[in-house]
Amino acid sequence: xxxxxxxxxxxxKTRGQQVTLSCSPISGHRSVSWYQQTPGxxxxxxxxxxxxxxxxxxxxxxxxxxxxxxxxxxxxxxxxLELGDSALYLCASSPIGTVSxxxxxxxxxxxxxxx
Amino acid sequence: AQSVTQLGSHVSVSEGAxxxxxxxxxxxxxxxxxxxxxxxxxxxxxxxxxxxxxxxVKGINGFEAEFKKSETSFHLTKPSAHMSDAAxxxxxxxxxxDTGRRALTFGSGTRLQVQP
Numbered sequence: 001x002x003x004x005x006x007x008x009x010x011x012x013k014t015r016g017q018q019v020t021l022s023c024s025p026i027s028g029h030r031s032v033s034w035y036q037q038t039p040g041x042x043x044x045x046x047x048x049x050x051x052x053x054x055x056x057x058x059x060x061x062x063x064x065x066x067x068x069x070x071x072x073x074x075x076x077x078x079x080x081l082e083l084g085d086s087a088l089y090l091c092a093s094s095p096i097g098t099v100s101x102x103x104x105x106x107x108x109x110x111x112x113x114x115x
Numbered sequence: 116a117q118s119v120t121q122l123g124s125h126v127s128v129s130e131g132a133x134x135x136x137x138x139x140x141x142x143x144x145x146x147x148x149x150x151x152x153x154x155x156x157x158x159x160x161x162x163x164x165x166x167x168x169x170x171x172v173k174g175i176n177g178f179e180a181e182f183k184k185s186e187t188s189f190h191l192t193k194p195s196a197h198m199s200d201a202a203x204x205x206x207x208x209x210x211x212x213d214t215g216r217r218a219l220t221f222g223s224g225t226r227l228q229v230q231p
Contacts, residue, residue: 005198030176031220043221056218089131104159104219106151 002027006091012113018079019089021110025072025093030072031055033104034066037088046089050096056060078112088115117142117208129151134193138180138206141187148189149207149219150180156227158203174205176200209223213222 005024013019025032033048033056045058049068066076072093078085088111092102122137140146147166151159159216163174170182180191189206 035219035221042223043207043219045218045220048218058218064210103149103161103164106160108156108158 004091004093004105005109006089006110008110009072009108010029010075010111010113012115013081015081016076017081018114019021019081020075021074021089021091023074023091023093023107024106025074025091027103028075029095031094031096031104032068032072033092033094034074034076035092035106036060037090038084038086038110043090046076061102081114083114085112087098087112117146117220119206119208119220119222121204121206122223123225124223125226125228127228127230128196130198131195134178134191134196134200134227136191136204136206136227138189138191138222140186140189140206140208142208146208148180148182149159149209150174150178150189150191151205151207153205153224155202162191162204186220196227196229198229198231201227203227 007022026099030049034046035043037043047066048056052068062080067073088109090106090109092104094102118141120139139210149164150162152162153159162178165172165174165182173179178193203224203226207219209219
């Protein structure tokens with residue numbers, strides 16, 4: 001079974017630009033969540049989607065948004081990039097989410113560098 | 116609010132020695148607890164999880180962790196370290212049906228170094 005796939009793996013953007021990251025969950029998984037990992041703040045939850053609906057959102061500004069499609073694939077978008085948005089963005093999928101202790105499976109992440 | 120504290124940002128052990136990575140959680144109700152490992156330039160891989168079935172949880176690669184409610188701890192151990200265990204380890208907590216909290220809250224991580 002293929003794992004969580006994230007594209008692109010690496011990208012460099014200029015401050016003020018916007019970026020879209022893509023995530024394909026494990027087949028059959030309906031929940032997709034996104035996390036940001038930085039050296040200073042560690043791993044922080046961005047948002048979770050289930051059946052195309054955002055179920056939970058972390059404490060990030062409105063520049064961070066996401067969506068989920070009917071095939072469970074998800075995208076996240078960051079507008080008006082700032083230098084501090086440089087991070088590893090991790091996508092994770094699970095059959096129904098973490099509320100019942102189900103395991104969530106992480107992709108290898110998208111490395112975003114803002115210059 | 117739930118939180119996780121990992122004591123020791125860096126731990127160094129000799130190959131063959133005991134590995135002990137500490138994790139304490141804060142939660143008003145028994146949570147679900149997880150240990151993940153991250154190798155360089157990779158995502159997170161689940162080592163083991165506690166979901167209230169058994170207090171001693173065995174995971175992959177010889178790791179295990181014991182849930183101690185009285186100490187609010189979930190320390191990760193491995194009897195004998197291997198060079199391939201060198202990585203960063205994250206403890207995480209999520210809610211249960213009572214709290215309805217779906218997201219994982221991670222600790223700050225512990226980088227394990229294994230000396231030959």
